[in-house]
Amino acid sequence: MASATRRLVKPGIALAMLAPWLWLGYLIYLETQQMGSGLGPDPVEELLHHLGEWSLIVLLCAFSVTPLQRRFGWAVLIRSRRMIGLFAFAFVLAHAGVYAVFYVELNWQLLLDEVVKRPYITLGMASLLILTALAVTSTRGWQRRLGRRWKGLHRWIYLAVPLALAHLLWLRKDGYADLVVYSIWAAVMAGERFYSWRLRVQEKTSPS
Amino acid sequence: MLITKPPLIPSSEITPESVYHDRRRFMGAAAAGLAGLALPSASLASLQPADTQQAGLQKDDEITPESIVTSYNNFYEFGTDKSDPAAYAHTMTTDPWTVTVSGEANKTGQFAFEDIVKGLDVEERVYRFRCVEAWSMVVPWNGIPLKKILDQFEPTGNAKFVEFETLYRPSEMPGQRGFFSSIDWPYREGLRMDEAEHPLTLMVTGLYGKELPNQNGAPWRLMVPWKYGFKSIKSIVSIRFSEREPINTWKQLQASEYGFYANVNPNVSHPRWSQATERRLPSSLFNTNRRPTLMFNGYADEVGHLYAGMDLRKYY
Numbered sequence: 001m002a003s004a005t006r007r008l009v010k011p012g013i014a015l016a017m018l019a020p021w022l023w024l025g026y027l028i029y030l031e032t033q034q035m036g037s038g039l040g041p042d043p044v045e046e047l048l049h050h051l052g053e054w055s056l057i058v059l060l061c062a063f064s065v066t067p068l069q070r071r072f073g074w075a076v077l078i079r080s081r082r083m084i085g086l087f088a089f090a091f092v093l094a095h096a097g098v099y100a101v102f103y104v105e106l107n108w109q110l111l112l113d114e115v116v117k118r119p120y121i122t123l124g125m126a127s128l129l130i131l132t133a134l135a136v137t138s139t140r141g142w143q144r145r146l147g148r149r150w151k152g153l154h155r156w157i158y159l160a161v162p163l164a165l166a167h168l169l170w171l172r173k174d175g176y177a178d179l180v181v182y183s184i185w186a187a188v189m190a191g192e193r194f195y196s197w198r199l200r201v202q203e204k205t206s207p208s
Numbered sequence: 209m210l211i212t213k214p215p216l217i218p219s220s221e222i223t224p225e226s227v228y229h230d231r232r233r234f235m236g237a238a239a240a241g242l243a244g245l246a247l248p249s250a251s252l253a254s255l256q257p258a259d260t261q262q263a264g265l266q267k268d269d270e271i272t273p274e275s276i277v278t279s280y281n282n283f284y285e286f287g288t289d290k291s292d293p294a295a296y297a298h299t300m301t302t303d304p305w306t307v308t309v310s311g312e313a314n315k316t317g318q319f320a321f322e323d324i325v326k327g328l329d330v331e332e333r334v335y336r337f338r339c340v341e342a343w344s345m346v347v348p349w350n351g352i353p354l355k356k357i358l359d360q361f362e363p364t365g366n367a368k369f370v371e372f373e374t375l376y377r378p379s380e381m382p383g384q385r386g387f388f389s390s391i392d393w394p395y396r397e398g399l400r401m402d403e404a405e406h407p408l409t410l411m412v413t414g415l416y417g418k419e420l421p422n423q424n425g426a427p428w429r430l431m432v433p434w435k436y437g438f439k440s441i442k443s444i445v446s447i448r449f450s451e452r453e454p455i456n457t458w459k460q461l462q463a464s465e466y467g468f469y470a471n472v473n474p475n476v477s478h479p480r481w482s483q484a485t486e487r488r489l490p491s492s493l494f495n496t497n498r499r500p501t502l503m504f505n506g507y508a509d510e511v512g513h514l515y516a517g518m519d520l521r522k523y524y
């Protein structure tokens with residue numbers, strides 16, 4: 001890849017990740033102009049679903065960076081990994097924020113009750129907690145401070161992704177086409193990790 | 209010995225949409241300050257709330273815009289998105305429409321839809337409509353009390369329940385062709401006979417004074433206003449009288465979440481969400497229009513006696 005093209009990769013990804021925000025902003029703007037014109041008759045539900053869907057997609061994008069880089073040698077991707085991860089976190093945070101503001105109306109006791117009582121919310125919240133820890137420790141400073149442990153901490157993404165998928169599966173009533181696509185996507189990326197880990201183990205143990 | 213009958217609601221007590229709208233004109237006039245000049249205000253005050261309460265409507269129940277009622281639907285035969293039915297239901301052929309009547313009745317067999325409804329008066333009823341997903345609407349339905357329809361088939365003493373089925377026609381219903389659906393088509397619903405014969409239970413053939421659109425369940429669908437929306441089965445092709453409680457589709461799919469009765473009940477929470485409140489549509493980001501959910505969707509006085517002595521936590 002030419003260096004000029006390489007320089008465009010990160011801004012290109014940033015633009016792609018910004019697009020859903022701009023789209024949602026536009027829909028909300030339409031709502032301010034005329035009720036129902038942007039997000040329909042039940043806009044809160046629509047907003048929650050949009051944000052949830054993008055959370056999962058961008059989270060899967062972040063989960064795909066390392067395997068893609070390894071398979072195809074796209075080193076440039078790695079430099080965007082933190083940015084993609086932070087975008088995913090922003091979507092998840094907004095998704096949970098819409099839930100907290102519009103559904104439990106900032107009633108923290110009720111929120112706690114719901115988290116305990118409803119398994120899909122428990123799973124979603126667990127995923128959010130993990131992603132919060134990853135987002136906070138995503139800076140160079142934390143990377144340095146945590147040293148070797150940083151990598152171990154960030155492997156919690158292996159749990160955050162299936163939790164997010166289970167969250168959606170549990171709340172879905174019927175119609176699983178998108179879930180199948182997301183699950184295959186996650187499985188392929190997890191499979192690549194497993195495969196390359198086994199290769200590394202074999203290299204270490206086999207006599208050279 | 210005193211034999212009491214459960215109180216029935218005469219249709220005269222249910223406000224037609226025209227009168228309902230008229231009340232708004234009164235209110236508008238009052239707001240404009242005309243009332244004080246033209247009418248004694250006392251008569252105005254006594255007129256307005258009495259009408260709506262008799263209809264089972266709350267003072268602040270406003271009729272949902274028709275465009276929402278016909279574009280925001282759960283009709284999984286056409287897809288799981290709320291907008292799918294409005295987009296795809298036009299492919300459904302509703303004429304001719306044959307209905308199979310079977311089970312514990314004297315007159316069973318195949319009937320043309322027109323022949324069943326011929327000669328029966330269509331009434332207008334404004335009902336609250338509460339979905340199990342915690343949103344609600346207020347809809348002016350046009351229809352025939354279900355009892356009048358069922359009586360034609362002369363159900364026998366063995367008929368304790370009535371079961372309905374929606375059309376199964378994958379060629380016209382993309383949702384039924386879906387590979388990733390776990391619903392065992394056709395969609396099925398049922399009522400206990402006394403629920404079916406209750407005067408509030410309506411077989412709907414239209415809304416807003418117009419023919420029933422396909423996405424709302426043409427040519428006819430059930431409307432049981434004190435139950436969650438999924439009980440009100442659409443595009444019915446089969447009526448079966450039975451002695452035993454039928455298995456309805458959602459109960460079959462997830463019995464821990466959906467029961468046979470599905471009465472609107474703010475005190476029994478759905479495992480996935482609370483039923484204590486609902487979003488009255490149209491809702492907006494700036495005002496979610498959230499309101500407390502009423503027992504039996506606000507029809508407790510009319511239907512409460514049907515469930516006297518029943519544990520509604522068990523029979524949800």
